[in-house]
Amino acid sequence: MIDIKTVEYDVELITENGVCYLLNDALIRLQWEEQISELAQRATLTVANFRIDDAYLMSLAKINCVIFIHGRWNGGSKTLLFEGTIWEWEYVSGTQKELTLTAYDRLIRLQQSKDFRYYSAGMTTQAILGDICSDWAIPLAYNWSRSIAHEKKVFNADRISNIIISLLEEVRQKTGHKYVAHFRDGKLQIAGQGINTDVYRFDIENTVSTGDKLTINNLVTRVKVIGKQDDDGRAPVEAIVEGDTRYGILQEIVRHYGDKTLDAVKSEARALIDELGKPQETIQAKVPDLPFIRKGHAVEFCAGNLIGLFYVAGVTHMATDRQMTLVLTRG
Numbered sequence: 459m460i461d462i463k464t465v466e467y468d469v470e471l472i473t474e475n476g477v478c479y480l481l482n483d484a485l486i487r488l489q490w491e492e493q494i495s496e497l498a499q500r501a502t503l504t505v506a507n508f509r510i511d512d513a514y515l516m517s518l519a520k521i522n523c524v525i526f527i528h529g530r531w532n533g534g535s536k537t538l539l540f541e542g543t544i545w546e547w548e549y550v551s552g553t554q555k556e557l558t559l560t561a562y563d564r565l566i567r568l569q570q571s572k573d574f575r576y577y578s579a580g581m582t583t584q585a586i587l588g589d590i591c592s593d594w595a596i597p598l599a600y601n602w603s604r605s606i607a608h609e610k611k612v613f614n615a616d617r618i619s620n621i622i623i624s625l626l627e628e629v630r631q632k633t634g635h636k637y638v639a640h641f642r643d644g645k646l647q648i649a650g651q652g653i654n655t656d657v658y659r660f661d662i663e664n665t666v667s668t669g670d671k672l673t674i675n676n677l678v679t680r681v682k683v684i685g686k687q688d689d690d691g692r693a694p695v696e697a698i699v700e701g702d703t704r705y706g707i708l709q710e711i712v713r714h715y716g717d718k719t720l721d722a723v724k725s726e727a728r729a730l731i732d733e734l735g736k737p738q739e740t741i742q743a744k745v746p747d748l749p750f751i752r753k754g755h756a757v758e759f760c761a762g763n764l765i766g767l768f769y770v771a772g773v774t775h776m777a778t779d780r781q782m783t784l785v786l787t788r789g
Contacts, residue, residue: 460658462746465531467539467777469503471515472524484508484515486556490527490540491774492753494785497619497639497646498565501527501540507555516549516557525561527777529749539749539775542566563641564596568618575621577611583629586611587622587648594618597645604633604650609718622646631729636769636787638754651769652756652789658748665761666744666781678734680709681727686716696720699727701735710734741768741786747775751782756789 469481469488481503490501503525507516527540546560577586583605584598591598606629613621626637626648636651683697696714710730714723743764751757755770767789774783 460531460748462780464533465529465747465749465780467749468526468528468530468536470526470528471519472526473518474520474523477518479510479515479518481505481515486778488527488777489775490777491772492640493772493774495623496569497622497641498562498569499540499542499641501525501542501561502558503561504556504558507549507557519544519547519557519559521545521547525559531749537750565619565641565646568594568596568622571618572615573613573618573621574615575611575613577608579610580607581611582607583625586625587646590618590622591646599643599645599647601647601649602629602635602637604629604635604637606632609722631733638752640753642752649754651754654755657756657758657767658751659758659760660743660745661760662762664746665759666746668744668759668762668764669740669742670763671740672737673740674705674708674737676734676738677705677708677736678710678730679703679705680707681712681730682709683712683714683720683723683727685714697724697727699724699731701731705737739788741788743784743786744781745784747777747780747782749775749777751775751784757784757786759786 467488469485471479471481484505485503486506487504490499492499505515507514510518521544523544525542525544528536529539530536542561542563544559545562545566548558550556584600587600588598626639630636637648638651638653639648679701681699682695685694685696687693697720712723712727714720743759751770751773753770753773757768757770759765759768768786769789770784771787772785776782
């Protein structure tokens with residue numbers, strides 16, 4: 459059990475000369491977050507531009523300098539919560555003279571870089587990700603019990619993070635098991651959901667607010683499989699995969715070319731129905747900040763209409779306010 463009143467944070471800046479400065483006394487705002495479909499963790503901090511030794515903070519906190527965020531609670535030792543480099547720098551010379559720094563962990567380079575990659579049929583998910591991580595000198599910890607043999611993969615000028623996510627999404631669709639991918643302990647960690655040993659419960663007394671939204675925007679209830687066009691531009695309908703049509707016909711097209719069997723394309727159509735064939739739910743909750751909660755953790759709720767086990771799909775730690783916002787999926 460954690461006492462929220464005991465939570466403390468330390469924010470450290472490592473300059474380009476390797477000098478470490480503790481920024482706690484200058485801190486105005488602090489938050490760090492992991493969002494859906496993003497590999498990199500992001501931290502945003504606003505500090506007063508105070509004088510350190512013979513220089514002002516704005517001249518020391520340069521692009522690519524290192525930011526550490528540590529936390530402690532219940533009188534325990536410091537725990538590393540975030541390690542990254544300054545990616546954005548903004549100074550406002552007003553009454554407050556504030557410096558805002560945005561930092562990302564090492565996976566930001568995979569989000570910002572593109573590549574062309576080819577993988578022959580039969581390579582496993584773990585082998586492909588291992589090859590990518592090796593090229594980018596990022597250790598891989600593949601702790602997910604699911605890995606499949608993929609068909610031939612050609613990625614043409616795709617963002618590397620999108621390549622990684624698309625491979626993991628294919629595994630999820632084919633196995634029905636969900637995953638989490640993030641940077642932890644100096645590695646790209648791939649694991650199944652529910653990676654935490656202790657599952658924390660939020661009830662009505664310690665939940666600030668909850669929100670639950672359902673929509674049928676982007677709903678797909680039928681997928682039509684279209685074959686190769688002839689010289690006149692006509693394309694045959696090779697298959698129709700039906701979903702739950704009680705919401706009406708909302709149709710998507712999947713094309714069948716010669717490099718895949720019709721059965722494989724129909725399986726892709728069925729996976730699309732399984733993914734988008736029901737109303738999409740967006741669940742959020744604002745609760746007291748537990749600094750160690752990360753994407754992929756299991757949490758329990760008994761507040762509002764949120765009853766039962768949920769998984770964290772995204773999290774924003776608002777350290778200054780001692781609150782966090784969770785984006786949740788149902789267990």
